[in-house]
Amino acid sequence: MQLHTISINNLKRRKAKMAFLTIGLTVGIATIVTLVTLTRSMSSDIERKMDEFGANILITPQSNGLSMNYGGISLGGVTFDQREILETDLARIKTITNHKNISTISPKVLGGLKVGTQDVLLVGVNFDSELKMKQWWKVFGDTPKNQGELLIGSDASKILNVNPGDELKLKGEIFKVSGVLDQTGSQDDSLVFASLPKAQKLLGKEGKITLAEVAALCSGCPIGDMVTQIAEKIPDAKVSAIQQVVEGRLKALDQFKRFSYAMAGVVVFIGSLIVFVTMMGSVNERTTEIGVFRAIGFRKSHIMRIILLEAALVSLLAGILGYAVGMGGAKLALPFMAESQNIHLIWDSTVAFGSIGLAVMLGLLASLCPALHASKMDPTEALRAL
Amino acid sequence: MALIEIKNITKQYTSGEDVVEALRGVDISIEAGEFITIMGQSGSGKSTLLSVLGGMNHPTTGEVEMAGVKLYQLPGEKLADFRAQNLGFVFQSFHLISYLTAIENVMLPLAIVKMNSAAKKSAARQALERVGLGGKLDRLPNQLSGGEQERVAIARAIVNNPHILLADEPTGNLDSKTSEEVMALFRELNTFGQTVVMVTHNPDNGAYSDRTIHLKDGMVMGGQV
Numbered sequence: 001m002q003l004h005t006i007s008i009n010n011l012k013r014r015k016a017k018m019a020f021l022t023i024g025l026t027v028g029i030a031t032i033v034t035l036v037t038l039t040r041s042m043s044s045d046i047e048r049k050m051d052e053f054g055a056n057i058l059i060t061p062q063s064n065g066l067s068m069n070y071g072g073i074s075l076g077g078v079t080f081d082q083r084e085i086l087e088t089d090l091a092r093i094k095t096i097t098n099h100k101n102i103s104t105i106s107p108k109v110l111g112g113l114k115v116g117t118q119d120v121l122l123v124g125v126n127f128d129s130e131l132k133m134k135q136w137w138k139v140f141g142d143t144p145k146n147q148g149e150l151l152i153g154s155d156a157s158k159i160l161n162v163n164p165g166d167e168l169k170l171k172g173e174i175f176k177v178s179g180v181l182d183q184t185g186s187q188d189d190s191l192v193f194a195s196l197p198k199a200q201k202l203l204g205k206e207g208k209i210t211l212a213e214v215a216a217l218c219s220g221c222p223i224g225d226m227v228t229q230i231a232e233k234i235p236d237a238k239v240s241a242i243q244q245v246v247e248g249r250l251k252a253l254d255q256f257k258r259f260s261y262a263m264a265g266v267v268v269f270i271g272s273l274i275v276f277v278t279m280m281g282s283v284n285e286r287t288t289e290i291g292v293f294r295a296i297g298f299r300k301s302h303i304m305r306i307i308l309l310e311a312a313l314v315s316l317l318a319g320i321l322g323y324a325v326g327m328g329g330a331k332l333a334l335p336f337m338a339e340s341q342n343i344h345l346i347w348d349s350t351v352a353f354g355s356i357g358l359a360v361m362l363g364l365l366a367s368l369c370p371a372l373h374a375s376k377m378d379p380t381e382a383l384r385a386l
Numbered sequence: 387m388a389l390i391e392i393k394n395i396t397k398q399y400t401s402g403e404d405v406v407e408a409l410r411g412v413d414i415s416i417e418a419g420e421f422i423t424i425m426g427q428s429g430s431g432k433s434t435l436l437s438v439l440g441g442m443n444h445p446t447t448g449e450v451e452m453a454g455v456k457l458y459q460l461p462g463e464k465l466a467d468f469r470a471q472n473l474g475f476v477f478q479s480f481h482l483i484s485y486l487t488a489i490e491n492v493m494l495p496l497a498i499v500k501m502n503s504a505a506k507k508s509a510a511r512q513a514l515e516r517v518g519l520g521g522k523l524d525r526l527p528n529q530l531s532g533g534e535q536e537r538v539a540i541a542r543a544i545v546n547n548p549h550i551l552l553a554d555e556p557t558g559n560l561d562s563k564t565s566e567e568v569m570a571l572f573r574e575l576n577t578f579g580q581t582v583v584m585v586t587h588n589p590d591n592g593a594y595s596d597r598t599i600h601l602k603d604g605m606v607m608g609g610q611v
Contacts, residue, residue, distance in 0.1 A: 001493035001506050006486070013485035013526075292481045295442060296495045296542075297470020299463045379442045 028271025033326025124199020
């Protein structure tokens with residue numbers, strides 16, 4: 001017989017009360033685990049989606065005072081004739097330290113052409129990477145499947161009077177318009193997109209590119225570091241981060257995380273209250289018992305140890321159950337909360353140990369006051385009869 | 387020198403503006419090996435006297451000296467340690483711990499004593515055998531009769547070989563036959579040298595003791611005894 005024998009036997013033989021306390025705490029911990037896991041899984045999913053939506057690093061040639069722009073900034077129709085980056089240079093991007101964080105590299109070659117009497121800006125792209133990066137593009141017709149096909153911006157299609165399936169002559173070569181872009185509100189509306197090798201050939205820029213857009217996965221990756229790493233690999237190019245994109249993403253995620261943690265905080269508070277009320281009730285019910293303990297010579301510290309050990313054991317069990325139930329809940333809830341089909345539940349040992357540790361800490365803290373109350377009981381009053 | 391010296395004990399309780407004097411100048415001397423019964427009507431102060439004697443209720447004035455130790459001058463938790471080492475309690479309603487078996491209840495005072503598990507179990511078994519319950523070690527309190535529960539309570543009180551066994555109305559909840567058996571058990575323990583101080587309102591129980599102290603209105607009838 002040790003003090004812990006008393007605690008364990010009490011838990012074993014007063015199953016209903018201990019089950020109530022365990023369930024109360026389990027629900028609290030499970031809710032926290034579900035919220036945290038959902039938040040993390042959804043954050044990861046949102047990060048991934050955001051990373052896929054557009055570029056956050058831009059690689060342009062070193063400029064000699066010429067304004068070279070893309071994405072809302074005028075190309076001026078005159079200044080494309082400058083140093084280009086070699087297409088082979090791009091391969092070096094994949095050798096940077098943070099290469100695993102690179103989601104997509106989309107090289108482009110730009111050049112002006114005449115279609116009939118109209119000046120158009122031809123953009124040579126790699127359609128696979130371009131479409132992956134610009135998932136908001138809505139294409140009427142089909143996306144180009146081969147080098148003989150074009151994709152036309154909505155404004156350009158109106159001016160050139162072409163529709164999907166029509167033919168268009170560029171520098172004497174006939175191309176099929178496989179699709180027309182829906183209005184995007186960006187410079188893409190007035191562009192003609194061809195495959196990169198074909199555009200390079202038409203513009204006489206074989207093996208060269210005008211710029212490259214890079215979509216980097218934000219999670220755990222400092223964009224600034226990646227910019228430096230790419231700049232070291234391609235010294236002739238100017239590498240810059242599109243800060244507003246990066247910061248916008250982080251801000252959106254931060255807001256989502258803060259909301260979840262606030263919710264978790266409320267649940268922690270309610271969980272603590274459940275433990276406190278139940279333990280206080282348990283102590284009050286056990287007044288006589290505690291009086292007996294004190295009468296036969298138990299010190300105040302012995303009483304505290306009995307109460308706190310019970311709380312720790314229940315909390316430990318609740319922590320383990322809470323983690324399991326919480327992860328189960330997150331797994332069930334995740335498909336309803338996320339839009340993507342391939343969202344993954346994040347299993348993290350930090351959450352596992354954190355939830356168990358939190359449960360034990362919560363149980364002990366919430367039981368501290370009841371334990372102190374029990375230890376201070378006057379044995380004579382506790383026993384009344386004596 | 388007497389084992390217990392109770393010197394000029396007074397105990398007052400305040401309830402709002404009222405002051406109730408539960409004990410008024412009690413002087414009692416008890417020798418080692420004595421069997422004392424304290425009798426009196428309800429409200430005479432006998433249970434208060436027992437709790438003062440048991441080191442659980444600080445007197446308003448006066449002193450309790452037990453085996454040369456002035457109880458209420460012991461600092462902090464030393465008084466709890468003194469109770470653990472020197473006193474055994476038998477309560478009126480037995481107050482067994484409902485979730486512990488008979489042997490676990492008896493081992494309770496040993497939970498805070500440095501002894502190996504086997505020695506604790508052996509001491510508890512011996513105590514239960516002394517009270518005639520050697521065959522019901524693993525019963526829970528609700529699986530025992532009132533008399534058996536009383537015996538477990540007595541075994542729990544004697545398991546640590548206390549100097550003094552204090553009992554508060556131990557037969558109060560028992561039928562007359564079981565009461566006689568329990569009183570015979572106390573007498574038997576006393577014949578082996580156990581000092582017993584028992585509070586009772588049953589005059590028949592006085593026949594088992596060496597001496598009976600009568601309390602009335604918080605005072606010992608006949609002055610110092």
